Amino acid sequence: MVGMSEPFPLDLERLRRRPDVEDPTLLAWDATDVLLVERALAEAEDADLDGSSILVVGERHGAITLGLAGAGLRGMGVYQDRMAHERALEANAAALGLGGSYRQLETVADGAASARLILWQLPRQVGAVRRTVAELSGVQGGALLFAGGRVKHLSVGMNAPLADGFGAVEPQLAQRKSRLLMARRDPTLALEPAADQRSTVSVGGRRLELRGAAEAFGGAALDPGTKLLLETLAARGAASGLSPATVVDLGCGNGTIAAWAALTWPAASIEATDDSRDAVASATASLEASGVAERARVVRADGGDHLAEASADVVLLNPPFHQGGTVHTGIATKLMRQAARMLRPGGTLFCVWNSHLRYRPRLERLVGPTEQLGRDRTFTVTASTRRG
Ligand SMILES: C[S@@+](CC[C@H](N)C(=O)[O-])C[C@H]1O[C@@H](n2cnc3c(N)ncnc32)[C@H](O)[C@@H]1O
Structure with a gap:
């Protein structure tokens, strides 16, 4: 397996956005994807995790899932809100010969119970963070969360819902204008489902x-x-x-x-x-x-x-x-x-x-x-x- 010191396990330039909008000014990945994959691979190696115990939330065009698959992991659970993202991941997986390397989930909750490691591209609204944390209430004690985003899109208000669901949140050093927040699920925390x-x-x-x-x-x-x-x-x-x-x-x-x-x-x-x-x-x-x-x-x-x-x-x-x-x-x-x-x-x-x-x-x-x-x-x- 590839660790943090190794080259990124996927040629990111080969990722495409289609059928989402394609344009030379829009990339199919960002630095948050890269940080999430790097931390996940290091963690998976240390804790000897297999792909099926990894849950990816908020995946876009496939950089996280296919980064993990490129390093040999299989069976990751992936939740995507947008259909254009779902199809882009599917098309990129096929183009890279990584079709069938992950499981597409209908809800975040579907992937919660089996998750030991959660990788989350955070949405920009605090309310959306809170509701997804509630969907993660089935996550086992001790599971590790890396949630990240572009620094300009993160707000301190996101820490509270993450802490309510997981326990103490440890912000990581910002790199390449992205930052990860780390937390380990405290089994004593009980979460109520969020009301619409x-x-x-x-x-x-x-x-x-x-x-x-x-x-x-x-x-x-x-x-x-x-x-x-x-x-x-x-x-x-x-x-x-x-x-x-x-x-x-x-x-x-x-x-x-x-x-x-x-x-x-x-x-x-x-x-x-x-x-x-x-x-x-x-x-x-x-x-x-x-x-x-x-x-x-x-x-x-x-x-x-x-x-x-x-x-x-x-x-x-x-x-x-x-x-x-x-x-x-x-x-x-x-x-x-x-x-x-x-x-x-x-x-x-x-x-x-x-x-x-x-x-x-x-x-x-x-x-x-x-x-x-x-x-x-x-x-x-x-x-x-x-x-x-
Ligand atoms: C500006 S919002 C308007 C929402 C709603 N009609 C309203 O008036 O409040 C644009 C909507 O377009 C949706 N959207 C974005 N891309 C789409 C796509 N490829 N197919 C269908 N809907 C899409 C977004 O999810 C969002 O709900």
Whole structure:
């Protein structure tokens, strides 16, 4: 087995991001991945661990899992929230001849009981850290945790949930602008399952019950861009002017838009879709709590690629403008392209975006004629008609 003094056991330049957005400015790995693998290999050697006792949480394109596999470990449990990440890992594993070297997990809890060593790429929100720690409550006493992130994305507030779940947290020296936090599970600590976040909001003339699970965008909060989108549609009489049969909430997050659409267009069937497991869980819970679950379907998919071409009358989209920690328009472009694919000719994409991104020419090119419906100090709302 390769220890810390050995070269990294994987040629990181061979890792790719696809089907996640690819761009020369975006890497498929970061220094946190490297630190996690280096510490894990040293630990696995010292404690004589095999791969099946290692749990990887928050893996992205495969650097951690395939780093371990490159060093000869097999059977690691891997939890990934995003489908694009899951597929990138799968494709990289196949390309590197490491297919079948790990187990894909549906929940973090599924991998907890067998874990002696946990490697975790931390999310950026403290609330998400707390909820995942609660999912790790089945971890045995003595199991070792290395949780890390880019220094600029870590906050001291993350120590408390980690300490509540594991015991004393020992921050490691920052290296290459990343830092690991180390903790060993104290068996005397009892963890309560974390409750989902909840909120009740009134927006665009509707009262919605929102729910948010660990990594869902914005938890159970109403996003300000989404608020402007729905207020604008309500003010423009969207409800009276349109009677769509099929409405898609593309990148549904906590399901705010889907729940609003279900209440606004009572005859429509609603498709809510996101590639995040937590978003899908949140949207499902929000639709249920808002009393419209029977009219809506929530599916985990990459860019709604499960929906047929020309099958939707209306698509509603509040695209992300980050790729990990980087502001990047690639994912928005991918979702606009997908919106155009699933809209029938003459169908409408309602989109909200940060005005400085100047998406209008892009929407014109990818979807069709685009009109500005609303704007505030930060966001612009547009309607694009799918050209025939
Ligand atoms: C700005 S948030 C909007 C969330 C929600 N619609 C709202 O209004 O609060 C963008 C959403 O796009 C989702 N997303 C990112 N990449 C995606 C992809 N490839 N396929 C589907 N959804 C994606 C994110 O998980 C996130 O929930």
